[in-house]
Amino acid sequence: MTNSVRKVAAAAATAVLGAALAGCGGGAGTPDAGREARMGTPAASASTSARASAPGSPAASPQPGAPAKPPTMAPGPNGLTPVFERAKQRTDKTVALTFDADMTSDQGPRAAGGEHFDNPALISTLRTLKVPSTIFMTGRWAEEYPDQAKSIGTDPNFEIANHSYSHHAFTSPCYGLPALDATAARADVDRAFAAFRQAGAVNTVPYFRFPGGCYDDQALRAVSTAKVTAVQWDVVSGDAFAKDPDPVAEQVLAGVKPGSVVVMHCTRSAAPVTEEAVRRIVPELRKRGYRFVKVSELIGT
Numbered sequence: 001m002t003n004s005v006r007k008v009a010a011a012a013a014t015a016v017l018g019a020a021l022a023g024c025g026g027g028a029g030t031p032d033a034g035r036e037a038r039m040g041t042p043a044a045s046a047s048t049s050a051r052a053s054a055p056g057s058p059a060a061s062p063q064p065g066a067p068a069k070p071p072t073m074a075p076g077p078n079g080l081t082p083v084f085e086r087a088k089q090r091t092d093k094t095v096a097l098t099f100d101a102d103m104t105s106d107q108g109p110r111a112a113g114g115e116h117f118d119n120p121a122l123i124s125t126l127r128t129l130k131v132p133s134t135i136f137m138t139g140r141w142a143e144e145y146p147d148q149a150k151s152i153g154t155d156p157n158f159e160i161a162n163h164s165y166s167h168h169a170f171t172s173p174c175y176g177l178p179a180l181d182a183t184a185a186r187a188d189v190d191r192a193f194a195a196f197r198q199a200g201a202v203n204t205v206p207y208f209r210f211p212g213g214c215y216d217d218q219a220l221r222a223v224s225t226a227k228v229t230a231v232q233w234d235v236v237s238g239d240a241f242a243k244d245p246d247p248v249a250e251q252v253l254a255g256v257k258p259g260s261v262v263v264m265h266c267t268r269s270a271a272p273v274t275e276e277a278v279r280r281i282v283p284e285l286r287k288r289g290y291r292f293v294k295v296s297e298l299i300g301t
Contacts, residue, residue, distance in 0.1 A: 070159070070205040070206060070207075070296045070299075071296060071299045071300035072206055072207075072227070072228070072229045072299070073229045073299065075224065076220070078221075079221075079224055080217060080220040080221055080224055081208075081220040081221075081223050081224045081226075081228060081229070081230050082229050082230065083215075083220070083229075083230045083231075083232060084207075084229055084230065084231050084232065084261075084295075084298075084299055085231075085232045085233060085234050085261060086233075086234040086257075086259050086260055086261055086298075087258070087259030087260075087298040087299075087301050088259070088301065089258075089259060089301040090257070090258045090259045091258060092258055092259070092291075092301065093258045093288070093289045093290045093291060094258065094259060094290065094291050094292075094293045094297065094298065094301075095256050095258075095259070095260045095261075095262065095285060095290050095291075095292060095293070096133075096134060096260070096261045096262065096292070096293055096294060096295045096297075096298050097126075097131060097133050097134075097262050097264060097278070097281075097292060098133065098134045098135075098136060098161075098209075098231070098233065098261060098262060098263055098264065098295060099122070099133060099134075099135050099136065099264050099265060099266040099274075100136045100163055100209065100263065100264070100265050100266065100267070101117075101118070101135055101136065101137040101138060101141045101163065101265075101266040101267065102117065102138060102141065102163070102167055102211075102265065102267050102270065103117040103138050103140045103141040103144055103167065103267070104138075104140065104166060104167040104168065104177075105140050105165065105166035105167070105168070107140070108140075108144070110269075111144050115269045116267075116268040116269050117141060117144060117145075117267050117268070117269055117270075118141075118144075118145045118148055118266070118267070118268060119265075119266045119267060119268045119271075119274065119275060120148065121275045122266055122274055122275040122278065123148070123151075123152060123158075123266070125275050125278055125279060126157065126158075126278065127155070127157060129278075129279075129282050129283075130157070131157070131278075131282055131292045132157055132158070132292055132293055132294045132297075133157070133158055133159075133292070133294065134158070134159050134160075134161055134205070134207070134231075134294045134295040134296070135152055135158055135159070135160050135161065135266060136161045136162070136163035136207075136209040136231070137149065137152075137160050137161070137162070137163055137192070137196065138163045138164055138165060138166070138167045138192060138211075139164070139165030139166075139188075139191050139192030139193075139194070139195030139196070140165060140166060140167065140195070141163075142192075142195040142196055142198070142199045142201070143195050143198075143199075146198070146199040146200070149195075149196065149199035149200075149201050150199050150200035150201055152201065152203075153196060153199065153200065153201020153202055153203050153204060154200065154201065154202055154203060155203065156203065158203060158294075159203050159204070159205045159294050159295070159296060160196055160201050160203060160204045160205070161204070161205050161207035161208065161209065161231065161295065162189055162192045162193060162196075162204075162206075162207065162208045162209070162228065163192070163208075163209050163211065164188050164189065164192055164208075164210075164211050165188045165189075165191035165192040165195065166180070166188055166191075166211075167211045168180050168188070168211060169211055169212060169214055170185045170210050170211065170214065170215055170219040170222065170223070171210075171214050171215055171216045171218060171219045172214075173214075174211065174212040174214035175212045175214070177211060177212055177214075182218065182221070182222040183222075185219065185222040185223060186222055186223060186225065186226065189208060189223055189226045189228070190226070205295070205296055206226075206227060206228045206229065207228060207229050207230075207231045207295060207296075207299075208223060208226070208228040208229070208230050208231065209230070209231050209232070210230060213232060213233075213263075215230065229299065231261065231295055232261070233260075233261040233262060233263040234255070234257070234260050234261055235251075235252060235255035235256055235260050235261065235262040235263070236251070236255070236263055237251060237252050237262055237263060237264045237265075237274075237277070238251045239264050239265055239271045239273065239274045239277060240265060240270055240271055241270060241271070242271065242272075242273050242277075243272070243273065244273060245273040245274075245276035245277040245280065246277075246280070248273060248274070248277035249277045249280040249281050249284075252264075252277070252281050253281060253284055253285070256285060256290065258290075259298060259301075261295065261298065264277075264278070
């Protein structure tokens with residue numbers, strides 16, 4: 001794919017999803033290496049999973065209750081970070097609901113002023129409905145809500161994946177987010193994992209979601225030494241800044257296919273109706289025969 005074609009594709013994706021998703025996972029990456037580095041790559045073997053034990057990764061120091069060698073994907077072309085979007089096995093009616101717990105490194109004053117970047121009601125509903133879920137958490141969120149990070153990260157119903165520390169962009173443009181250079185990007189990933197450990201979360205997995213969903217080859221190269229699998233999605237919920245849960249639920253229900261990854265948010269200020277939408281989505285998908293799984297189970301199939 002040429003640079004000009006990639007730029008057009010990225011611009012089109014940005015236009016469709018809209019500026020309302022700025023600051024939340026909702027974009028689309030355009031890796032130069034093409035689809036070889038994406039969901040067609042088989043899940044990694046145990047030896048590949050063992051290589052994920054790089055400094056700063058969750059597998060570096062196994063802790064009681066932590067997942068045993070969560071599956072990862074083999075590196076993409078030229079050793080680039082692999083990208084997962086949807087399960088390769090597409091006959092099993094499984095679906096992964098994922099939730100981005102977004103908070104940028106400079107939003108502390110807003111939290112101190114009463115803005116809520118957490119969503120305890122959503123987590124409670126997921127527990128009540130017994131929905132295994134993957135929470136893509138920023139390190140800054142874990143620092144702001146350490147008790148919640150520990151509660152989520154010690155509950156076998158959940159796994160915590162890395163959504164960066166700062167929620168700054170790993171490539172630019174990306175919904176107006178400040179951009180990190182390659183060195184800062186790699187350090188940002190490590191800092192997030194350190195924040196999870198500091199909070200006491202043990203159910204962490206070597207998966208990473210780019211802020212805004214924005215990435216390119218340079219971004220994939222920057223985080224390749226972290227030995228993580230980048231996780232995107234194939235279903236955009238549209239919950240960011242939504243005021244009515246019904247269109248959110250309808251968009252998810254219309255988009256889910258066997259093996260889908262749905263992107264939603266765990267941030268009250270930016271996604272206030274997500275919990276209500278989930279209460280409609282879950283029973284309907286179960287009625288259709290779907291089983292909810294964590295991302296680790298999708299990658300492992």
